[in-house]
Amino acid sequence: MAGSRFRLNGERSENEIQHCVADLLDYCLAGQDAFWTHFPAGGYVLSAAASARLYRLGLKRGVPDIVIVYKPNRTLWIELKTPKLGRLSGAQRITHDKLFRAGAPVVTCRSEEEVIAALKRYSVPHREVSFQHGVTPKNARVRTDTHPRPEASEPEELTQGAPGPW
Secondary structure (H helix, E strand, C coil), X not given: CCCCCCCCCCCCCHHHHHHHHHHHHHHHHCCCCEEEEECCCCCCCCCHHHHHHHHHCCCCCCCCCEEEEECCXXXXXXXXXXXXXXXXXXXXXXXXXXXXXXCCXXXXXXXXXXXXXXXXXXXXXXXXXXXXXXXXXXXXXXXXXXXXXXXXXXXXXXXXXXXXXX
């Protein structure tokens, strides 16, 4: 059952994580100089005609789940995955690398805490939040090792929250 909350592995689905992150971003970015949206680029069953139409309109394969735009002219892309079983597809790896080379940071997060850590790491203006189960944004970690990149090719500005081309 696709909508069932029962999981043999005890792990939340990517869709459940997405719902929680959407609520979190609505709260954290409210009243801030930041905008976010979700890109419905995958994980949905579409007819062949609907899928073809989206791609003809310009939707690219492998686009991260979330984009945050903030001042001054910066973007942060977030890919959400489940903690244990979520893996990047080949199309996601290629697209994430293209975004990275264009100067737009992409992070893969596996929890709400990792999303908050990414907001902090890239200086996205946001309201503070704490988590009841003992993990706070200060000790949460962001997984940025989703695919290998040579250290020498990484622009220095990226670690400071490089401006994106958008």
